[in-house]
Amino acid sequence: MRLNRRDFVKLSSATALGVAFTGLGMGCKKTAVTKIAQMKPDWSKETTSVCAYCSVGCGLVVTTSLQTKRAINVEGNPDHPINEGSLCAKGASSIQMTENNLRNGKCLYRAPYSGEWEEKSWDWCKKRIAKLAKKSRDKAFVEKNDKGQVVNRNMGVASLGSAALDNEECYAMHAFMRAQGIVYLEHQARI
Structure with missing residues (x-):
């Protein structure tokens, strides 16, 4: 040929x-x-959520397997007034925040002035964060103002809320911050 x-x-x-x-x-x-x-209703459960990537606050529908208790699908919520079911590339891939084998599942800690990272348990990290938060609060706590009035203010810590939180989460976070005496409260949507 x-x-x-x-x-x-x-x-x-x-x-x-x-x-x-x-x-x-x-x-x-x-x-x-x-x-x-x-994804059939017999095998899964759908829950509404909010995308955590930017301050737009697009609605998500997260499908969770009832057997494995893990997310199996994330899609835009068609009933949400902001995105009406559409998602950007980051929102569409938001399932990778929880379901990703490449994600590091261990806590890494680097001591001050050290060049080495150490693996620590989650319990150790939670206790350290709580200890450091209390130390900052105690260091900057003002019980009375110049006039002798009781004010109970934490002047050394500020809080910046996220626009990706829904109203209930913002309320709970605000109440938690106020309970610590924090007066510098701001929200991402106002900046």
């Missing part, structure tokens, strides 16, 4: 397309069927 240049290009293109499109469905069918079956 004798091929000229034009026939060779045609034959090569047809072969490349055939090889490329032949393997597209391989292995995907079983995964897709399994995922669809997991």
